[in-house]
Amino acid sequence: MTTLSISLIIISILLTFVLYRKSPLFIPLRILAIVLLTLLIFNVALPFKMRKNYTPPMILCDHSASMSDHVSAITAALETIEYPHVVAYFGESLYTVGSDDTVPLGNFTNITGAINDACIYEPSAIVVISDGNHNVNTDPVSQMKTLNTPVYTFGVGRETQRDAMLIDVIYPEYAYAGDSMRVHVTVQSVGFEAGSGTVELQTERGAMLQRKAFPLSKIRANNTVEFTIPIKDIGEQGFRTVLQPLSAEHSYDNNETSFLVHILEEKLHILYYTEHISFTTKFVLQALRAHKRFDLIPAVQLTKGTVQNVQTRERINLPSLTAFDVVILDNVLVRRIPWPDIEEFLNTGGGILCMGILEEQTAQWRNILPITASSPIAGRHRLEIVEPFSALSPYDEYPPLATINRVSNVKQDAVIIAQTDNIPVIAYRTHASGIVFQINTTDMGTWHFLMQGMKKEDVLSELIGDIVRFIAPSGHRRRLVLTSMHREYRVGDVVDVMLQSFNRDYRHAGGGDFFMAYDTNRVPFFEVQKGVYKATFIADKPGVHTLIARGTLHDEALESNELKLTASARTIESDQGLNREFLETIARETGGTYAHLDEFSTFRPPEPREQHTIRTVHLDRPLTYILIVLALTAEWFMRRRRGTL
Template sequence: MQFKFYWPLWLLIILLLFSAGGTIGAYLALSTPRLSRITKVGLIGLRLLAILILIFCLTQPIRIGQENINPVSNLLVLIDTTSSMGLVDVQEKNTNRLRSRLEVVRKWLFENDLGRTFSAKSDLYGRIEPQFYQFWDDQITKIVPDSGTNSLLPKGYETDFQASINQVALEWRGQPLAGIILISDGGHNVGAIDFEEIRQLQTPIYTLGVGNENQPSDVQIKKIEVSPIVYVGQKAPLRATVYQRGFSRQKTEISLRNESNSISSKTITFADETTILDQTIDFEIEPKAEGSLTYTIQLPVLEGEATAENNQKSVTIRAVKSKLMVLLVDGYPRWEYTFLKRTLKKNADTEVEGMILKTSPPFSTKSDVKSIEAFPTKIADLLKYDIVVLGDLSSSQLSIDQKRILVDYVQQFGRSVVFLSGAVSLGNKGLLNSELADILPILAPKGCLFSETEVDLKLTPLGQQHSPMQLSLDFDQNQKIWHNLPALSGWFRNFKLKSSAIVLAEHESESIPILTYFQSGLGKSLLLSAEGSWRWTFESPLQKSMADQISSGSHYSRFWLQTIRWLSARVSNNPIHVTSARINYQIGETIELIVYAYDANFMPMTQKEIKLNVIPSDNLSFQLSTDEVGTGVYRSTFTANTTGRYIIQASVSNSEDEIEIQVDSNTSEFDKPYLDKELMSTLASGTGGIYHQIDNVSAEELADLISAPSKPVYQTVEHQLWDHPLIFLFVLTLLGGEWLWRKRCGLI
């Protein structure tokens, strides 16, 4: 106890002595009426006790105490509700009944009231309050455990531990976290987990595994490898990779079909799984007509399989006419010209005519050296070619009329031009300041600057999707190939992109566009603003993927042949053109659509209302709105929620265009149809948490493991003892009792 008073102690003592002396003297001096000794002592005692209490209050006594002020700590409970959590593979204890993984989770949450358990375990370190979330794909929502567990249904096609953990950690940033409980089967399938980034959250993660950790019996189509562009009337190889476990040496049928038409079927015998789990089966396809074609590989459902969701896979390709005519033009016989011409000549599906343009003789009839007049001067002559490749030319090496018909060739007739640039063509006397500037994707009135330093390429997000950039059908392998390609010998800078230009590849460290695509009128142009792509012919054989072995040839030839095939696909003469980066998507993916709109004079139409109608295979069509993202360029996106073929129709001002895309099932959730205990354990141990199988741990055991994140914090609290109504009532009772006693004795 402590006292707070501002009077000197001696003054309080004098006040006490004076009050006590006055009271005692007054009662002892009374002669009438005559009072007994006991009465006098009693009255004096009551008065003195009241005086003592009042003087005690004047000292302002207080009691000093310590109060625990720890805030509530939150425990974040993340529940995986992606598709794989619907697998039925958990045997109920003491029965032969199998439950789905989410049924097990719902039952565990019902039997283990985490909120009540942690509330009962509150200690000096404060209270821990669980917060419940479910996550799937890129979604994460909060649920109430009492009523929300009934909404825990399998959905979604991707499991992303990293994004989900980061999202809830960000939501509760700045507030004390006791930890994170992650309930899942460990089926993370979105990239590699950055464990160091998760450790930096400084939050322990306690993982609860759900499912059977023993790999179940299953067969699946892992991937299909085929060239994205094939030729009408020619056979093309198609390879399927099949995975199996639990069906060693068994026979089954594998079939290939196009739409509903069966093309081929084969009887296969699964290998001994102790030596090999993956097998490849080769088919041949032979398109009969141009257009988009969807092929499906299918396996029957075998007895004892964990899931049938991964027994088929589809791929959509584009069939084009067999022979393409390419006009290859350059200003001098450089390596870019030589290697590209050699590649196109070797390919049975392209015919190439080469020209090295000179302004003065001699002109040899046995070489490619030609006079300027050799280049077509009439649009009819130029239209014999499906695509034109322009090398390192100065503006003076083409006449004004030749340059004008090249612009018409692109904008009005829907053809394509590749600019295989050099120091002359992108210099101040090159093509940037000529009539061809209209179809180039960049602006540089003073010409570009050339850097004679090697450059490695990095694909942009759009480039990762575009078919010409697919040097392997495997995404990670494709990224690796581009990263490991020989460096280009030099690159150009000091230019600006036009508003609707699309960058497919850029400088790995400078983020300068290197490969740029541009829609101009009805046609397209492609600019390689670097030199040395011919170096790609010298990549190591070790860099070749399985897909390369199927299609043969170097990455250099594959890139240029795919690029020329893609650019040669022409649109109609309608002044509206709708495109998508790919023709193959998986359910749940976001599909981006770009619409180019032009008027009758092929000038971009701005501020127009573009109508986009999407017709899925179930014919439940819906419309999309668009945003203008460039001059005459409009963008829209939607998420594919059903499988099958989608027809996308775009229309404006009585003109329309349409494309088709294919959406297939996303089976990545079933690539590992077992509990990944290793991943769950690694995630827990790396953050200071602990892994448990969900059936082997209770809420009470978790409460013993998980503590509040901080030491107890106390604050000093002062309790005033004198400022209390009971003291006032007690003093009033003493003085009132004295008054009544005195009255009874006749003193009043």
């Protein structure tokens, strides 16, 4: 109750005594009505403490298929109980079976569901008899910390199971020839007294590249080893991670996995070609030279079949397009472009950037270019960004363009990035296997000069660099790659997927915000190292599931490849041995203890600590109003009989 409500009640009682001092029989009735009305007005709730009542301890017996060999031992243990208790069984869920039902039910073990269901009955303690091989839904250990009920666990089964397995392999989807590639391999071991195991990184043909040792463990433990190997050859290369087999392992099926890495060439080979050097040429070449990955040949036409290297002043023969990834055409008469095999260049995945004046376009080029343009138009053309690209954003302002080319046609499949008065200025389209990018203005140099004065930023270098990387053959690769160590799972299994994000240079870039969509679900990714993310979900129904990741990387929207995973109906589970450390963890996190089933007959759960719960009574209920009416009515009748009304 608030101080105000208490003060009003005290004042009201004092006034009642003063006003009714000659009629003391009316005082209790009037005080009752006033107190109740005051409590109602201030919506006062009256708390009081109650002792918490517990039900007897609940014994949860694992009745899943993996416990088939232990039914008789559990039955014998239950017959030794001498204290009040309730027995329940669990497999896929919590249930009760008859005493003569000795056939385990269910296809998997859900310890999480059993403990959570048992807590609903508020037992004084929970006793779990199990082999500890929880294999569906989430790991219950994280939920145990929030329980107020102690859980006592008793282990059943073999404790001598030995196994070493590959748990996770983190590798780059892309790497560059001449660089070193790092591969992180996580190995899990259990059941080993001491010693060390060996994991190897091999080529897909089995040639050993590196070997690393890791410690073996008695309890289930993970160890991560790192491999660093030099990369030489370009192309798609396969690798294998292999655990060397150890004696008496439970399974050797989990000792090997394979993966592919795309090895890229470090340099992008670029040809810049113009018929005459302009004010723009200087800034475009500066922008290209600012990128270390670009191997640039800047050429200006001298005579038919002869060009001059602008950088070295050397006269050279017209180079073949097969030596380049990207060709930049700036200020050219299209009909005089000296490469008739331009279609073949695009068919091999090459990229073309056209800019400046592009007059006298032939039928071939009108079919290739996203924008059909002709002579320049001078004016003050405000630049409007339609689609974000590189440093260009719809939310920023940019200097106007002094000159654009007349436009007579725009391809339907062209992607418009920027425009002025509905006239496309920057656009691209896919032609054959390549990408053709077009900047439909003749004064990019002037625009760049104004941009540096307006924003103090070198926007042109970033823009030209991103265009080149985007249209190069390597730029066709996805920058968001979704993978999984396994493609087949069983219903109830935990599925781990890995996502890698890359910048335009195809090196890992972190700080992305991504989620995975499958069926009608959305699962967030969490970054585990720069540019590498993990997500986990439960395979909850059989069938083929299509996964795809989406999100943003530094405000750029990205979408991954599709990943298809198959979830099959779970088969009858087999005896996996005793997972002792799991049962010990559950007991430790809840304040209970762990023991083997052999000690069950001497176990007696301790008396629960006396606990109280706070119950709150709200007066805003019909009974309160009835009491107020009865008090006032009784006072009225008494006053009437005395003739004091």
